[in-house]
Amino acid sequence: MAEIKLTDLTKSYGSTEVLHHVEGDINDGEFIVIVGPSGCGKSTLLRMVAGLETVTSGEIRIGDRRVNELEPSARDIAMVFQNYALYPHMSVRENMAYGLKIRKLSKAEINKRVEEAAEILEIGQYLDRKPRQLSGGQRQRVAMGRAIVRDPQVFLFDEPLSNLDAKLRVQMRLEIRKLQQRLGVTSIYVTHDQVEAMTLGDRLMVLNGGYVEQFGTPIELYDRPASVFVAGFLGSPAMNFIPAIVEADGVGFARRHKTGRRTGASG
Amino acid sequence: MVSFYTRHSLHAALMGHHMLKRVHFPSSPLPYMLVAPQLAITLVFFIWPASQAMYQSLLIEDAFGLGSEFVWFENFEVLWQDQHYLDAFLRTAVFSVLVAALSMGTALILAGFAQRVVKGAMFYRTLLIWPYAVAPVLAGALWVFMFNPTLGIFPYFLEFVGVDWNHYLNGNQAMALVIMAAAWKQVAYNFLFYLAAMQSIPNSVIEAAAIDGAGPGRRFVTIILPLISPTTFFLLVINMVYAFFETFGIIHAVTQGGPGSATTILVYKVFNDGFVGLDLGGSAAQSVILMVLVVAMTVVQFRYVERKVEY
Amino acid sequence: MPFNSSTPVMWYNKTALDAAGASVSKTWDDVKVTAQKLVDNGMDCGVSFGWQSWVMVENFSAWHNMEMGTKENGFAGFYTEFSFNNEAVAARLDGIAAMTEGNLFKYGGRRGDSLPMFTSGECGMWMNSSAYYGSIKTQSEVEFGQTMLPLDTTVADAPQNSIIGGATLWVLGGHDDAEYKGTAQFLTYLSSPEVQAWWHQETGYVPITTAAYELSKAQGFYESNPGTDTAIQQLSLNKPTPNSRGLRFGNFVQVRDVINEELEAVWAGDKNATDALNAAAERGNTLLRKFERAAK
Numbered sequence A: 001m002a003e004i005k006l007t008d009l010t011k012s013y014g015s016t017e018v019l020h021h022v023e024g025d026i027n028d029g030e031f032i033v034i035v036g037p038s039g040c041g042k043s044t045l046l047r048m049v050a051g052l053e054t055v056t057s058g059e060i061r062i063g064d065r066r067v068n069e070l071e072p073s074a075r076d077i078a079m080v081f082q083n084y085a086l087y088p089h090m091s092v093r094e095n096m097a098y099g100l101k102i103r104k105l106s107k108a109e110i111n112k113r114v115e116e117a118a119e120i121l122e123i124g125q126y127l128d129r130k131p132r133q134l135s136g137g138q139r140q141r142v143a144m145g146r147a148i149v150r151d152p153q154v155f156l157f158d159e160p161l162s163n164l165d166a167k168l169r170v171q172m173r174l175e176i177r178k179l180q181q182r183l184g185v186t187s188i189y190v191t192h193d194q195v196e197a198m199t200l201g202d203r204l205m206v207l208n209g210g211y212v213e214q215f216g217t218p219i220e221l222y223d224r225p226a227s228v229f230v231a232g233f234l235g236s237p238a239m240n241f242i243p244a245i246v247e248a249d250g251v252g253f254a255r256r257h258k259t260g261r262r263t264g265a266s267g
Numbered sequence B: 001m002v003s004f005y006t007r008h009s010l011h012a013a014l015m016g017h018h019m020l021k022r023v024h025f026p027s028s029p030l031p032y033m034l035v036a037p038q039l040a041i042t043l044v045f046f047i048w049p050a051s052q053a054m055y056q057s058l059l060i061e062d063a064f065g066l067g068s069e070f071v072w073f074e075n076f077e078v079l080w081q082d083q084h085y086l087d088a089f090l091r092t093a094v095f096s097v098l099v100a101a102l103s104m105g106t107a108l109i110l111a112g113f114a115q116r117v118v119k120g121a122m123f124y125r126t127l128l129i130w131p132y133a134v135a136p137v138l139a140g141a142l143w144v145f146m147f148n149p150t151l152g153i154f155p156y157f158l159e160f161v162g163v164d165w166n167h168y169l170n171g172n173q174a175m176a177l178v179i180m181a182a183a184w185k186q187v188a189y190n191f192l193f194y195l196a197a198m199q200s201i202p203n204s205v206i207e208a209a210a211i212d213g214a215g216p217g218r219r220f221v222t223i224i225l226p227l228i229s230p231t232t233f234f235l236l237v238i239n240m241v242y243a244f245f246e247t248f249g250i251i252h253a254v255t256q257g258g259p260g261s262a263t264t265i266l267v268y269k270v271f272n273d274g275f276v277g278l279d280l281g282g283s284a285a286q287s288v289i290l291m292v293l294v295v296a297m298t299v300v301q302f303r304y305v306e307r308k309v310e311y
Numbered sequence C: 001m002p003f004n005s006s007t008p009v010m011w012y013n014k015t016a017l018d019a020a021g022a023s024v025s026k027t028w029d030d031v032k033v034t035a036q037k038l039v040d041n042g043m044d045c046g047v048s049f050g051w052q053s054w055v056m057v058e059n060f061s062a063w064h065n066m067e068m069g070t071k072e073n074g075f076a077g078f079y080t081e082f083s084f085n086n087e088a089v090a091a092r093l094d095g096i097a098a099m100t101e102g103n104l105f106k107y108g109g110r111r112g113d114s115l116p117m118f119t120s121g122e123c124g125m126w127m128n129s130s131a132y133y134g135s136i137k138t139q140s141e142v143e144f145g146q147t148m149l150p151l152d153t154t155v156a157d158a159p160q161n162s163i164i165g166g167a168t169l170w171v172l173g174g175h176d177d178a179e180y181k182g183t184a185q186f187l188t189y190l191s192s193p194e195v196q197a198w199w200h201q202e203t204g205y206v207p208i209t210t211a212a213y214e215l216s217k218a219q220g221f222y223e224s225n226p227g228t229d230t231a232i233q234q235l236s237l238n239k240p241t242p243n244s245r246g247l248r249f250g251n252f253v254q255v256r257d258v259i260n261e262e263l264e265a266v267w268a269g270d271k272n273a274t275d276a277l278n279a280a281a282e283r284g285n286t287l288l289r290k291f292e293r294a295a296k
Ligand SMILES: Nc1ncnc2c1ncn2[C@@H]1O[C@H](COP(=O)(O)OP(=O)(O)O)[C@@H](O)[C@H]1O
Pocket: A013, A018, A036, A037, A038, A039, A040, A041, A042, A043, A044, A045, B004
């Protein structure tokens, strides 16, 4: 278990900066959801934590270690990918055991962990199948299983449910939440779906165009959005906006002005 | 660790043979008309010469094709009793396996590196493909020149490490030389297929392995190699067929089958006995045997690639 | 029409011989002594040769007036048997194989592959076709000369004559008269003394007419290039005997490959010459029988 500290994180591809001065402290055991529209940099941020992307500037700390320079394998994290990224040539059992074998755990210990995880995820009867012999939902569970057997300090999820049908998505969402609470592992979960974000996260980090718009609990974000963007992005049905100007003597409606300034409208 | 790879659709084009779909036409002459040109080409360029070779293998003919005698399977019996021919079998097996192993191994390593190259990737890949366009005899001539015991650059350097290079006298060196020359020519082809196969592996699978704690070497062995195994098997057959059939030009240019008969492989005997020695019947019998071998290899390939190597 | 005809001669590196204090070899004993001197004087190898079946078996036999095969080397008809697997040839080949010790002899390939060994100054003596004259003249980094093939004094007291090798121009049937007329004119041109003399002097092939030889002599070519008439002298040294008139065997290209293979086993030390020659003769005879069946 560990806390994660993001300090003044920036990411550039060539001369294009795609993440700008991201700050955020994540507590031990917390479930954080990074949410925002497509292309805002959610995956990039997650992959930087995983070690799959370099850090342009700033610092990432997991527990008491600065991990900027560490290989993914040295960060003690586990990740669930959107397309699951199962090893197609290995059975479910081998998929889950792969990381444990590399860590040179005993055969007995590997078996124990795999069986346990399979029981939790209810995939016990599929252990000897290949990924192509599984349904999308089952593959998703295997991907989760591969993450939890590792017993890592941090779970990273990159839109793990977006390839499932709506009904299954809701069911899995609940299961992920329960599982995370039961294991108590610090988790970062990326999604573009605000309903998923609002129902899953202890706290949400709303990203827009590479900037953190707001970082807080779902209720905080809903009740006191820090920007029009946050206000508009969260909530279903969507919030209505009326352009207005704050004046010394109260609130004047924006109809008098051609251009509305960016203001926080409280609901 | 940064991992992004350029990816293009070459793979789809190259891997087309894996995706056989079965479509049913209602009975009409159209499908037959559509396959007619293909059939005609097959008949004229493959079936006819092949049956011609089979017929010739039953004859003993003089060099100018003026007189001939029908002798049934005598040409085959002669081969069966010819220890030199039987020796050539084993030699061909060794040669083919080593050519395939060397060219595929080299191509695999190059593809592994090329995959990671981002800047100038096209330039690099184009360069690597060039040898494939070189005619076998020219390729042979090139290697002969590089390894000429008196003038060649390699023997000059080999002398410093205590190797006395003379492939005109040393059968193993001659074999090594024709293997290198033959493998070199095939590297480009294998490289293309391996590169396409590697690029078809989703990045996320490699990344998942990295997160699971596998270093580059282990990822290559436990993830990439198994996932490209259908390509490996396909290339193995292609390369074996190449080594069996298309290397006589290289051997003719490099060693003429010598020293002794150290580099006389089956196809070189076909070429030499037929085109140089003008022993048409004997040469035809040998090519019929080769034909049977390649058909066998192809059958194995189709069976195996279709069924077993899938994951 | 015969064209590009030549015969093997012995090429030598004059500079190297002088430096080693050796004289031009006339016998195989001389060759060995000279080779030793050359190597002792720092050369990489004493002697080498190419086209070994032609030079070391066919011409060695003719030069010492021995038959290579029965029935006058095949001229008297079919059903010949090879007889080159005799003691004299075997002893000579064993002698050469023994010279690989200390690099007195170095093998350099079946055809002309060993030419660079001579022209680059690696080997002091080289036996191969007189027609390498053109190549040697342009490539050689050393002063060179040519002399007659060495005599094996254990086999004969004097050389007989060497036999010709090379190519022939053929005119095929089935064309019309005008084309044959043109062809005849071309062949007449090719065999004219001027053209033949020029071809001979540039390449080292022997002239195909006496007139061309006389012309070369009149032009002073042999005087200013001593040794260039070696091939002609070898060929016309004596009245040819049935053993030195030439060869006529079927499937001979393959037979030569067989001889190549077997001799290479001798040079590599894998076989002694007697075994190799016996094997070559046996395999050669099989090829002869095959040829006879096909030609029937
Ligand atoms: N390898 C890359 N090279 C250049 N730009 C990239 C690369 N990966 C992502 N980007 C850019 O960075 C931005 C954020 O991408 P990403 O993190 O994938 O967004 P998302 O929030 O949808 O996950 C996008 O504008 C994308 O185009």
